[in-house]
Amino acid sequence: MTVQTGQDIDRTGFVQAWEEWHRQKEEVLSGPHGFLAITSLRWLSPEPARFDDAPGAWSTTDEGIVVDLAPDEELTVDGTVVRGRHVFGVIAERASVYAGAGDALIEVAKRGGHDIVRPRHPGNALRTAFTRTPTYAPDPRWVLEGRFVADAEPRPVTVGAAVEGLEHVYDSPGRVEFELDGETYRLTVFNGKTPGALSVLFTDATSGVTTYAANRSLQLGPPDADGRVTIDFNRAANLPCAYTDLATCPLPPTENRLPVAVKAGERIPLERGGAA
Structure with missing residues (x-):
């Protein structure tokens, strides 16, 4: 070198x-799903919670991160459409996986030992106004x-x-x-x-x-x-x-x-x- x-x-x-x-x-x-597209940072708990910028009710369990989707909701994970209950599993520290929801991406991750969800929407104002x-x-x-x-x-x-x-x-x-x-x-x-x-x-x-x-x-x-x-x-x-x-x-x-x-x-x- x-x-x-x-x-x-x-x-x-x-x-x-x-x-x-x-x-x-x-x-x-x-980019369309870069950090400027993030609309919220959700800290998951054992109690399922719904968020206005992501489909499903999200929780952290012994199985890892779980989402329960309503009958009219779906996500795309690894190219496959999923409905109902989906188990993302235990995610490693600083790792992320992504699920598609229309034109948005839902980041599912672990940070500092905590399971989180961070939706990324291309139309987020922070992104569209960026120069x-x-x-x-x-x-x-x-x-x-x-x-x-x-x-x-x-x-x-x-x-x-x-x-x-x-x-x-x-x-x-x-x-x-x-x-x-x-x-x-x-x-x-x-x-x-x-x-x-x-x-x-x-x-x-x-x-x-x-x-x-x-x-x-x-x-x-x-x-x-x-x-x-x-x-x-x-x-x-x-x-x-x-x-x-x-x-x-x-x-x-x-x-x-x-x-x-x-x-x-x-x-x-x-x-x-x-x-x-």
Whole structure:
């Protein structure tokens, strides 16, 4: 793996690659069933409950999540139309399954040990009114070389969540160290979305000023054989909770609160009063 820093980057290609990354991220966020389409966050209990934005009566049982559909109601699960009583089963932590209901998708999931239902409707006003996310202009200065330092064994790290009282537990394989303006900083990392990749949750001195107060995330590629990794703060991204209160996003561990201003990446969304 070649680790690039701001000193050896072709600016034109760099900006084009960043623009494509941001375009793809915005497409996912604002897609017909993206996070902006969520209309409610329902916490299930053993007592069946009906919701005005999803068919059926939903409950959590020893069998897992169950929905009881009225005679005139149906869902589509894995391409099959289901009616009556349907058992989704026990869903793993941070996993989601989806059921179709007309043009909507009903997300059935577990977060922080709790079974939830989150309907996603393409016509939700938050989605239809969305235009774009403000950002800092991409700047090669914010592409840094870091060093991954692995722990002897992965350690569980408990962090808070955007929802008060909720906690998430992630395994951390180690930390990433980097230098900025002559100072060394260290960030606890979690496993990324692909084998060997790493994920970082952090805040910095811009948080709550020009960037979202609670968190931003950064995806890192796998370290090379010497532990070197590229840290591109231009791709510091908002999590869904930056746009909607119907997300259960994790908060950064305490040690990931950087005392410096990272003036790169995504800024406070317009939906939260951010500046255009």
